[in-house]
Amino acid sequence: MLHTAVAFGRLLRRAGLAAGTDRVVEFTRALEELDPTRREDVYWAGRVTLCSRREDLELYDQAFEVFWEGSKKPQTPRGPKRRLSSPPIDSVQPPKKSVQKNEKGEEAVRLRYSPVDVLRTKNFTLYTAEEFAELHKLLVDLKLSGALRRSRRLEPASKGRHDPHRTLRSTLRTGGEPMHHRFRRARSQPRRVVLLCDISGSMAPYSRALLRFMHVGVISGEPLEAFVLGTRLTRVTRELATKDPDRALKSAAGAIKDWSGGTRLGDTIKEFVDRWGQRGMARGSVVVILSDGWDRGDVEVLAEQMMRLRRLSYRVIWVNPLKAAPGYQPLARGMAAALPYIDVFLSGHNFESLEKLARAITGAVSDKQGGTS
Amino acid sequence: MSNYNGRRGALPPGVSHSLELQERLKEDNYLADEGLSMAIFLALKLDRPLFLEGEAGVGKTEVAKVLSRILNTSLIRLQCYEGIDVHQAVYEWDYARQLLHIRTAEALGAPEDRENLEDELYTRQFLVSRPLLQALEHRGPSPPVLLIDEVDRADDEFEAFLLEILSEFAITVPEVGTIRAERPPVAVLTSNRTREVHDALKRRCLYFYIDHPSLEREVEIVRLRVPEAEDHLAQQVATAVQGLRNMDLYKPPGVAETLDWTEALVALGAKELNEALIEATLGSVVKYHEDQQRALGASVSLLTGAGGA
Numbered sequence: 001m002l003h004t005a006v007a008f009g010r011l012l013r014r015a016g017l018a019a020g021t022d023r024v025v026e027f028t029r030a031l032e033e034l035d036p037t038r039r040e041d042v043y044w045a046g047r048v049t050l051c052s053r054r055e056d057l058e059l060y061d062q063a064f065e066v067f068w069e070g071s072k073k074p075q076t077p078r079g080p081k082r083r084l085s086s087p088p089i090d091s092v093q094p095p096k097k098s099v100q101k102n103e104k105g106e107e108a109v110r111l112r113y114s115p116v117d118v119l120r121t122k123n124f125t126l127y128t129a130e131e132f133a134e135l136h137k138l139l140v141d142l143k144l145s146g147a148l149r150r151s152r153r154l155e156p157a158s159k160g161r162h163d164p165h166r167t168l169r170s171t172l173r174t175g176g177e178p179m180h181h182r183f184r185r186a187r188s189q190p191r192r193v194v195l196l197c198d199i200s201g202s203m204a205p206y207s208r209a210l211l212r213f214m215h216v217g218v219i220s221g222e223p224l225e226a227f228v229l230g231t232r233l234t235r236v237t238r239e240l241a242t243k244d245p246d247r248a249l250k251s252a253a254g255a256i257k258d259w260s261g262g263t264r265l266g267d268t269i270k271e272f273v274d275r276w277g278q279r280g281m282a283r284g285s286v287v288v289i290l291s292d293g294w295d296r297g298d299v300e301v302l303a304e305q306m307m308r309l310r311r312l313s314y315r316v317i318w319v320n321p322l323k324a325a326p327g328y329q330p331l332a333r334g335m336a337a338a339l340p341y342i343d344v345f346l347s348g349h350n351f352e353s354l355e356k357l358a359r360a361i362t363g364a365v366s367d368k369q370g371g372t373s
Numbered sequence: 374m375s376n377y378n379g380r381r382g383a384l385p386p387g388v389s390h391s392l393e394l395q396e397r398l399k400e401d402n403y404l405a406d407e408g409l410s411m412a413i414f415l416a417l418k419l420d421r422p423l424f425l426e427g428e429a430g431v432g433k434t435e436v437a438k439v440l441s442r443i444l445n446t447s448l449i450r451l452q453c454y455e456g457i458d459v460h461q462a463v464y465e466w467d468y469a470r471q472l473l474h475i476r477t478a479e480a481l482g483a484p485e486d487r488e489n490l491e492d493e494l495y496t497r498q499f500l501v502s503r504p505l506l507q508a509l510e511h512r513g514p515s516p517p518v519l520l521i522d523e524v525d526r527a528d529d530e531f532e533a534f535l536l537e538i539l540s541e542f543a544i545t546v547p548e549v550g551t552i553r554a555e556r557p558p559v560a561v562l563t564s565n566r567t568r569e570v571h572d573a574l575k576r577r578c579l580y581f582y583i584d585h586p587s588l589e590r591e592v593e594i595v596r597l598r599v600p601e602a603e604d605h606l607a608q609q610v611a612t613a614v615q616g617l618r619n620m621d622l623y624k625p626p627g628v629a630e631t632l633d634w635t636e637a638l639v640a641l642g643a644k645e646l647n648e649a650l651i652e653a654t655l656g657s658v659v660k661y662h663e664d665q666q667r668a669l670g671a672s673v674s675l676l677t678g679a680g681g682a
Contacts, residue, residue: 018572026419026579033418034391044391044411052575054426054566054582152456164468171475172491278623280525280567304663308623 001036002028008067012050015059019050039068120351124321125205135209136245138351139216144224146191146286147314147363153187160185191285191314192223193361196272198291199228199256200263206321206349210290213354215240215248225281229268229291230258233275263294265334266301273308282312286361290319290348293335302334306341316341317360319348383516383559384417385443391415403432403439404586404594412581413440422539422560424575427583430627433563437520440559446513449558450520451504453527459534463505463544471499495548505538509554519558524574525567532571539577586628588615594628599635609646610635614658620671622664634658648672 009024030045043064051060119134127135156166166182174180195214199207207228214226218240226237239252253259269289273282287309295302310316318338322328324347330336339345344360347353388394394417395410405413413436416423425433441448451462471494478490502510508519521535538544539560543553562578564570586594588611595607602610610631618625626634637657643650651672659668 020576022576026421029419030415033415040407041411044408045415047408048412048415048579048581052424052572052580053569057582152454153458165466168466168468168471168494171472172494274623279565283567 001031005031008046008063009050011067012060012063015063017050017056017059017063018052023050042068122351123324123349124209125349127209132208132212133245135351136212136216139212139354142213142216142355142358143362144193144217144220144358145222145362146193146224147361148188149191149284149314150186151189153189154184155187157183157185159183190222192225192281193217194225194227194277194282194285194287194313196227196229196269196287196289196291198263198265198289199230199259200261200291200294202263202292202294203290203321206290206292209354210319210348211240211249211252212245213290213357215245215252219243219248225276227272227276228252228256229263229265229272230256231261231264231268232258233268233271234258235276262296263291264297265291265293265295266297266299266303266305269305269309270301273305273312277309277312282309284314286315286317286363287313288317288319288357288361289338291334292320292322293318293330293332293338295332295334295337299333299337303337303341306338310341310343315343315363317344317346317357318342319346319353319357321347321349323347324349324353383420383444383556384414385445388414397443398439399597401439401442402597403435404590404597405436406586406590409436409581409583412579416561416579417559419579420557422562422578424562424564424570424578424580425583426564426566426580428585428625428627429565430629431583431585432628433583434520434522437518437522437561437563440561441518444515444518444559446515446559447511447517448520449504449508449511449517450522452522453524453531455526455528457527457531461503462531462534463503463538464546465501465503466495467499467501474499497549500546500549506544506552508558508560509538509542509544509552511554511558516554516556516558519560521560521562523565524562524570525564529571532574536571536574536577539574585618585625588612591615591628591631595631595635598632599639601639602635603644606638606644606646607635610638613646613651616671616674617659617668620667622659622667623661624659624664626658630658 005024005028009019009021009027012019027046027049030049031042034041034045036042046064047057047060051057119131119138122131154161154163156163160183163182163184166184167180170180170182171177195217197203197207197210197214199211203210211228214236217224218226218237219242224237225235226240228234228236234256236252236255239255240248242248242251276282277287306316318335320330320335322332323330323345330339346357346360348357384394385397388397391407391411391414394414395405395407398405398410398413412423415421423436425436427433437450438448474494475490478493500506504519508517511517524532524535527535541553542557543551545551560578585591591611591614592607595602595611596604599607614626614631614634634654634657637654638646638650641650641654652669655665655668659665
């Protein structure tokens, strides 16, 4: 039985579940209490011991079927959403001819990458592959922490609320006489930052750089969540959590199934608010949308969702790479619809503009503290 | 009586199979499907914390309550919130009493013996226990049910702390030492998934995702929990709620809302759902202005859905 359980565990791990040895041991313990010949007993025992997220359940069901029904058809191409195979080792960008060609052309023109100060203001669309690697070094120095809020946790302070614990300690030192009173006050904590990056076709020249920006944010250790918006919403916080940028971007690319498609911005933002935002992720946090505002869906949906997002969050920042173009007007219907609900509107076409974004996230670029730059 | 109090497994008397447990839960007005009763059964049998996830109002908290009833033991509840720390969750020193003790010692005249005084001050008797410590120190015929509600609201630091308690069922108070539970409490953790709880914590637990119930089950739940409601009304309400859940609302109603709604309708003496009644009582199921408007716009079709069932 242990043997079978281990084999099943291996299958699940290959399917992407975090079913470690301890969980498999737990699974066998559970089976000992049940009837391992009964399909339902095995199914439920595995489901409560080997799964730990809702997303696991679908994969588990598929794997269970494969495993239980024997290896008649080990590769059932049933799952339309997530297939039971190892994640494709993909490049960061989709194998899209136009992008590839563009890149090659660029490389042919300039073989060396630009010095750092040139890089800072260079438009991302003109970057070469080497320059993207260089960009990472610039990005890691960005401080991506949200504007501060008061936490309910207390820290020692010279004045504030009375701190009986530390007062008593000092009382002991003075022989029972409370000579020095100690205090504590609420600690300040950075707000959560939520980054939503549009990866539709029109954003393709920028999404490569912006994903690197998200990656740096995720590994900074600050409370930060990263999502990509395509034809649907994909959470990539976990995938981006690896320190090495190339590996992180690769695994994020594996999770994203809808590169460079059309965007239904309103619908995907709605999915975010419904599934994550309203439940708490967007509450009181700094929400950053990185998109050019092209929306193939219903613009009214987008306007409504932006209103919800604004009500939930502390600040909504919209980053549009097209804004840098001289004489830019927010004419894209989606952009125009979203504009009334945005607190800070920035461009995001080069490194300098991302620096500015980092300051906006920290709250430096705002009406409250006045621009520091 | 003591045969189920052994180290392993705190199952209620006469229950040795998950189906029996399901039956037992039903007797106490909780309808669990096969998966959930299996999860509870295994949690009890294997002495593992049970981690319940799901939409608000699907009955996660209720699981802990009904468990404490069928196990005939006390329920200790810890409501998590942002910034919760050891002092609110585990223990705190009773400063007033400590200070008083210092004064008394002084009055009795041994103020120079400070070392001793300090040792005396930081002992168990000056410790105020909060829910987690209470659960570990619980003395009774059977271990208590410990409900850690909405873990996702607490912050990461606290999660790390829970990890220690849930794997060892022991707490270390630096000044006093380690306090260990005689028998591990039956722990139930719930999460609304406002954020992802750390894997390490989940790994200690059995995991179950509670979904919205099917129509038949929801009708059954309404009948069981609001017996005053007539069958026809129960059927109509459940159908209408299922309709609302398919309507793409900001906050789809949970089972708790279904029950609230039925109770509101019963209080109004309703025998059958109609448009006027829906309008009057909608606030007990749908709690966003936009959602209400959407629901009212569709209430006729909700009714026809109910009529067809």
